[in-house]
Amino acid sequence: xxxxxxxxxxxxxxxxxxRVLTNIYMQIPQGGVYGLIGPNxxxxxxxxxxxxxxxxxxxxxxxxxxxxxxxxxxxxxxIPQKSEVDWTFPATVLxxxxxxxxxxxxxxxxxxxxxxxxxxxxxxxxxxEAYQHRQIGELSGGQQQRVFLARALCQEAxxxxxxxxxxxxxxxxxxKIIQILKRLAKQGKTLLVVHHDLSTVRNYFDQxxxxxxxxxxxxxxxxxxxxxxxxxxxxxxxxxxxxxxxxKS
Numbered sequence: 001x002x003x004x005x006x007x008x009x010x011x012x013x014x015x016x017x018x019r020v021l022t023n024i025y026m027q028i029p030q031g032g033v034y035g036l037i038g039p040n041x042x043x044x045x046x047x048x049x050x051x052x053x054x055x056x057x058x059x060x061x062x063x064x065x066x067x068x069x070x071x072x073x074x075x076x077x078x079i080p081q082k083s084e085v086d087w088t089f090p091a092t093v094l095x096x097x098x099x100x101x102x103x104x105x106x107x108x109x110x111x112x113x114x115x116x117x118x119x120x121x122x123x124x125x126x127x128x129e130a131y132q133h134r135q136i137g138e139l140s141g142g143q144q145q146r147v148f149l150a151r152a153l154c155q156e157a158x159x160x161x162x163x164x165x166x167x168x169x170x171x172x173x174x175x176k177i178i179q180i181l182k183r184l185a186k187q188g189k190t191l192l193v194v195h196h197d198l199s200t201v202r203n204y205f206d207q208x209x210x211x212x213x214x215x216x217x218x219x220x221x222x223x224x225x226x227x228x229x230x231x232x233x234x235x236x237x238x239x240x241x242x243x244x245x246x247x248k249s
Contacts, residue, residue, distance in 0.1 A: 005030055006051065006159065006190070011060030013043070013050050020046050022214045024060070030158075033178075033185045034192045035205035035221070039234050042212040044194045045081065048161045052078055064159065074103035077157040079148045081164050087137035093147050094132040097122055100154030122150040126180065142173030149177060160184070160191040167196075178204050201225055 011024040021043045028034065036044050049055045051062055053069040064072050077100070097119040098111055105111070123129040126146040136144060145165055152160055160181075166174045181191050185206065192209075195201065201208060201221060208225050210216040210233040217229040 005063075005065060007061075007063045007066075008051070009061045011047075011050060011062065012058040013046055013055065014058050015046075019058075020213060021050065024215050026209070026215060026218055028190065028192070030190055031185055031188045032190065032206040033181050033204065034190070035201055035208045036192055036194045036211060037196075037198070037201065037208055037225075037233065038211040038216075042233075044211055045163055047211065048078070048163055048192070048194070052076065052161065074155065075157055076159045076161070077152040077155050078161045079145075079152060079163065079165060081167070085144075087144070089136065091136055092132065093123065093128060093134050093136060093139070094119060096136055096147055097132075097151045097154050100151040100156075103155060119150070119154050122153040123147070125153060126150045127176065140170075141168035142170050145169050145177065146173060149180060153180075158189055160189060162191065163194045164196065165193060198230070 006026075006028040008024055008026045008028075011021060012019065013021040024047070036047070038044055046055065050057050050060075051064070051069070053062075062069070064076065069076065094116075098115060100122070101111055101115040101118065120129060120132065123132055126149050128143060128146045128150060131139065131143065131147075136147060139147065145168075149162075149165070162181075165177060169177070181193070185191055193205070195204070202225060205221050207219060208221050209218045210224070210229050212233050212235060216233045217224050
């Protein structure tokens with residue numbers, strides 16, 4: 001199976017006997033930036049956590065590169081929603097980025113000069129090297145997202161899961177992040193991004209996954225992100241297009 005392939009067969013997930021995801025079948029090839037689109041409560045974060053083995057599933061088989069998640073964790077990196085992170089934790093920016101190197105270490109093995117150089121280079125790539133000694137909670141929302149992206153780069157993973165990475169960031173940071181994601185995709189990385197701003201979907205993503213507890217549509221953005229599929233995904237809800245440029249007079 002190709003590097004970066006995610007194969008999902010018959011995935012169903014429930015919380016407190018309430019079905020959140022129903023019978024999901026999907027095969028995601030290597031390379032590209034994939035937008036995971038759907039309303040609140042559609043199961044987007046649940047899909048990520050199920051793939052990553054972080055929650056119990058009712059049924060289904062998930063394979064990454066033909067293996068279970070436990071066999072390939074260092075190939076995968078997860079950037080959760082900001083609300084799931086403890087920003088008061090006494091760690092510096094550099095400490096956070098260095099976490100990306102631990103999957104390559106044995107128990108009690110220390111980080112070395114090469115690891116620290118990789119962390120600094122990752123910070124430099126996202127424009128955060130000047131903040132390496134700051135406590136993570138002192139940063140703005142956009143700066144925090146850049147740091148977590150640097151951690152992902154430091155891990156040298158092949159598959160990235162980013163849950164709402166653009167929430168609470170300024171437009172400059174958003175553009176910087178999407179540029180990095182597109183560059184990684186050209187290197188053969190596979191990037192899945194939970195996203196809510198429908199006005200930027202066509203510019204940001206190679207393919208889209210439209211989800212509302214079941215898979216509505218999946219394919220190239222140009223042919224899949226249609227009015228019909230959007231209407232089916234939001235089931236009567238009116239999606240709000242949020243982008244600063246839309247509100248300029």
